[in-house]
Amino acid sequence: MASTHTMTPAVSIRHLFKRYGDKTVLHDISLDIQPGQIIGYIGPNGAGKSTTVKILTGLIPDFEGEVTIGGMDLRTHAQDIKRTIGYIPENAEIYDVLTPMEYLTFTGRLYDLSPTMVRERAERMLTAFGLQDVLDQRMDTFSKGMKQKVLITSGIMHNPSLIILDEPLSGLDANAVIVMKEVMSRLAREGKTLFYCSHMMDVVEKVSDRIMLINHGTVIADGTFEELKQTGGDTLEKIFAHLTGETNLEGAADQFVTAFEP
Numbered sequence: 001m002a003s004t005h006t007m008t009p010a011v012s013i014r015h016l017f018k019r020y021g022d023k024t025v026l027h028d029i030s031l032d033i034q035p036g037q038i039i040g041y042i043g044p045n046g047a048g049k050s051t052t053v054k055i056l057t058g059l060i061p062d063f064e065g066e067v068t069i070g071g072m073d074l075r076t077h078a079q080d081i082k083r084t085i086g087y088i089p090e091n092a093e094i095y096d097v098l099t100p101m102e103y104l105t106f107t108g109r110l111y112d113l114s115p116t117m118v119r120e121r122a123e124r125m126l127t128a129f130g131l132q133d134v135l136d137q138r139m140d141t142f143s144k145g146m147k148q149k150v151l152i153t154s155g156i157m158h159n160p161s162l163i164i165l166d167e168p169l170s171g172l173d174a175n176a177v178i179v180m181k182e183v184m185s186r187l188a189r190e191g192k193t194l195f196y197c198s199h200m201m202d203v204v205e206k207v208s209d210r211i212m213l214i215n216h217g218t219v220i221a222d223g224t225f226e227e228l229k230q231t232g233g234d235t236l237e238k239i240f241a242h243l244t245g246e247t248n249l250e251g252a253a254d255q256f257v258t259a260f261e262p
C-alpha cells in the first residue's frame, strides 16, 4: 500500500478562519484527511462544527484560508467538488408531498443519475433500512427516522468519494444505527472518506479512525481514540467533558432542576 504521505489528501484545510463581524467562529483550523479515513469531528454546542461543514459543502463561500478537496481548490472548483461530495444533514427540509422514489429521482437528477439507476440503487438502499414497502408512499405520513433514512440514501446514492455527515443518525432507531455504523465502516474500507460530526460520543468513539475535538472554533485535541485516552478518561464522553473544561455537569443539572424552586 502506498504511504499516506504520498497520497493527495481527501481534504486539506490550511489556516481556516471564519468571522461574522467581530466574532471569530473558526480560528486557524488546519487539517489533512487521508482517503479512507473516518474523521469524528466533535465539540460542544456552538463550537463551529456546522460552520466547518457548511464551508466544506460550499454553503458558506466567504472564509479565510485554503481548502482543497481531492486536490481541487474549493474557491475555484466548487462545482466540480460538489459532484464528488455527499452531504447528509440533520433534519433537512424534505418535500414530503413526494414519495421517496420521487424525491430521490429529483435529487439524483442533480447528479445526472437516470431514473432507472436511481430506482435500482434506492430500492436496495431503502430495503436495507426496512423501507421497501413505502417506496411509493407520500412522505407526509413518515416518522422523523423514516425521513432521515431517505435523506441518508439521497446523500450517498451518487457514490461520492467524500461523505460529510452532520448528525446523520438523528431519529434513527437502534437497528438502523447498527446498519449505519456498519455502512460507514464499509464505505471507508472501500476508500471513501467520511467527515462525521456528531454528539453521539459512543458511536464516534467506535467508528472513527481519528477524532478531532474543537472548542470555540479551535482544535483542542486530534488523534485516535487510543491517543485521546492518554489525556485522561476511558470513554470519549469523559474525555470530551475533561478537555472542554466541564468539570461540574452534575452541578449544571442541579441548577436546571432547582429552577422550579421558589
Ligand SMILES: Nc1ncnc2c1ncn2[C@@H]1O[C@H](COP(=O)(O)OP(=O)(O)OP(=O)(O)O)[C@@H](O)[C@H]1O
Pocket: 020, 023, 025, 043, 044, 045, 046, 047, 048, 049, 050, 051, 052
Ligand atoms: N450566521 C451567523 N451569524 C453569526 N454567528 C453565527 C452564524 N452562524 C453561526 N454563528 C455562530 O458560530 C458559532 C458556531 O456555530 P456552529 O453552528 O458552527 O456550531 P456547532 O458546533 O455546529 O454547534 P451545535 O453542536 O449546536 O450544532 C456559534 O457561536 C454561532 O452562534
